[in-house]
Amino acid sequence: MTLRIQKDLLEELRQHGEETYPYECCGVMVGEFHQAEDKIVKSVIRCDNTRTDSPQNRYHISPVELIRIQRESGLAGQDIVGFYHSHPDHPAQWSSTDLAEAHWTGCSYVITSVEKGKAVLTNSFLLQGAEETKHFEHEAIES
């Protein structure tokens, strides 16, 4: 299980978290699935965090944005391969809320910890299993 992402794209999503600090950022990773569970990220698309009621510890991406990204990536022969968000002043580990609200099995969920406005650690977690048995597995990031 590896998420392959160029350094500049990885930096782009980390920087997004710095820009929205102390609020959570969120976005979509578009690319290709390759043998087994490896993925290659070809682009990173920033999304608005629609959880304006609690943006410091929650994120939500509008389905309309997801549909647009899904449509455009499909036309380019690519797919949504994962999502990213930030944890302001919190570890780069998935939370119970992250798992409860994750439904894209087979996709990567990338989390960056942002401490005092500075991106620190970025981890990727692969969502596996069906809805009732779903779980995150840590996956390597290769950039």
Place this chain on the structure above:
Amino acid sequence: MSVTVFIPTPLRPYSAQQSSVKVNAQTVGEALADLVSQHPDLRKHLFSEDGKLRSFVNVYLNDEDIRFLAKDSTPVKETDTITIVPSVAGGM
């Protein structure tokens, strides 16, 4: 009439890896029913045991959430597209 339903990445293992499926329907409800009759494995991933759409499954007719239209009864036209989009959310 024939309408296209777009399938998101996580549900493609249950739609024979197809990213879109043609269905015959007059309404969104009929479209989803035809979809799960063609691909029965999709049913439990879209619907709860009481037959209702799972809360995290969004269904859009073109760019409109069917919850804000006439839900299952929303009529469809030949040129319409239906998109299934699981929600993306979380937090710490």
